[in-house]
Amino acid sequence: MKEGIVVVKLSGKVLGDSALLASVCGDLAALWQAGLQLVVVHGGGKQIDVEAQRQGLRKKTVNGLRCTDARMLEIVERVLTRLNQAIVGGLQAQGACAVGLNVGKKFVVHARKKAGLGFVGRVSSVDDAELQGLLSSGVIPVVSCLAKGSRMRLNVNADEVAVAVANAVEAKRLVFVSDVPGILADQGNAASLLSVVSAPVARGLMREGVVSGGMVPKVLACLNAVDSSIAAVQVIGAKQHAIRQCLQSAEAVGTRVTK
Numbered sequence: 001m002k003e004g005i006v007v008v009k010l011s012g013k014v015l016g017d018s019a020l021l022a023s024v025c026g027d028l029a030a031l032w033q034a035g036l037q038l039v040v041v042h043g044g045g046k047q048i049d050v051e052a053q054r055q056g057l058r059k060k061t062v063n064g065l066r067c068t069d070a071r072m073l074e075i076v077e078r079v080l081t082r083l084n085q086a087i088v089g090g091l092q093a094q095g096a097c098a099v100g101l102n103v104g105k106k107f108v109v110h111a112r113k114k115a116g117l118g119f120v121g122r123v124s125s126v127d128d129a130e131l132q133g134l135l136s137s138g139v140i141p142v143v144s145c146l147a148k149g150s151r152m153r154l155n156v157n158a159d160e161v162a163v164a165v166a167n168a169v170e171a172k173r174l175v176f177v178s179d180v181p182g183i184l185a186d187q188g189n190a191a192s193l194l195s196v197v198s199a200p201v202a203r204g205l206m207r208e209g210v211v212s213g214g215m216v217p218k219v220l221a222c223l224n225a226v227d228s229s230i231a232a233v234q235v236i237g238a239k240q241h242a243i244r245q246c247l248q249s250a251e252a253v254g255t256r257v258t259k
Helices: 018-033 045-054 070-093 128-136 158-168 199-207 215-226 242-248
Strands: 005-010 037-042 098-101 109-113 121-126 140-144 146-148 153-155 173-178 196-198 232-237 255-258
Touching (some): 005 018, 005 158, 018 070, 018 242, 037 070, 037 128, 037 158, 045 070, 070 098, 070 140, 070 146, 070 153, 109 158, 121 158, 128 140, 128 158, 140 158, 158 215, 199 215, 199 255, 215 232
Parallel strands (some): 005 037, 005 173, 037 140, 098 140, 109 146, 196 255
Antiparallel strands (some): 109 121, 146 153
């Protein structure tokens, strides 16, 4: 299989469902065994929300981005580390070679602090040499959305990390595995799925409020991706075998975002 490098960003729905995660890891491992070079990026918003609630912390967001104080950052680090280990373990259980990054002391994403959101950053650089070295060695890098700041770690939107990583490794495809089946013309109505969305149409959907909340950063990430050198950008639903269908089948899956 000669597809070039593919970056896959996993949603909270995948990470919160052990059976679905096992299925996704099985598909990714099968694609890797067929010769595809893969990078997996993940966040953990839903799981962070649950843990924060347990700790009595209320969620605050600005334009779909989480505000992160010192206590919340501790939760973010703990949850992302656990999820990263689960993905790496799931891939290894299916026979793939995988390594966790942006957890512990292994960081490949660096960020600058954003004003007004606490310990939240914007990607400033990606260690492409480290990632390319792993890919050349036949390893799947599994990258969390925690980044290294100048003084401490910073929480970065996972969709933004996915785009930055995809650009750094010169990926041919970027696939966002989302909690929804793609970009919808009518939120909550899966039948309104848009199979292809151009950048001008996507911007119009955001202006009109059709795309709102947590979908805003995702669509913005898609727009940033299509403005760069990434040839194919897709948003697909988190369901069994969707990734394999997206990458191996000619059948349209989810929403393809174009210029």
